[in-house]
Amino acid sequence: MKIWARLMKNGRNMQDIIYTSDMELDFDTYEIILREITQQLDVSCPITMYHHFVSFNQFNIHKFKAPDFIDKFDFDTLDFERYE
Numbered sequence: 620m621k622i623w624a625r626l627m628k629n630g631r632n633m634q635d636i637i638y639t640s641d642m643e644l645d646f647d648t649y650e651i652i653l654r655e656i657t658q659q660l661d662v663s664c665p666i667t668m669y670h671h672f673v674s675f676n677q678f679n680i681h682k683f684k685a686p687d688f689i690d691k692f693d694f695d696t697l698d699f700e701r702y703e
Contacts, residue, residue, distance in 0.1 A: 622701050623702060624660060627694060627696045629695065636656065647671075662694075680698065681698075
């Protein structure tokens with residue numbers, strides 16, 4: 620599985636990475652992957668709820684917005700998109 624993670628601000632891609640994993644996707648591994656990606660992007664990890672995982676699993680994309688973060692988040696969204 621590959622995940623393209625992007626930090627977006629004013630409609631522009633400010634930073635992105637492609638994360639590759641062989642782990643079976645469930646809620647626990649989703650949280651692990653999210654933590655690893657946010658560490659690589661040097662941003663805090665958003666609060667993750669089960670509906671975030673369901674949305675990502677169903678639509679292959681999820682956008683985290685500033686209210687999803689406890690710490691200050693200087694971007695509009697953190698986009699996660701699965702592609703193969």
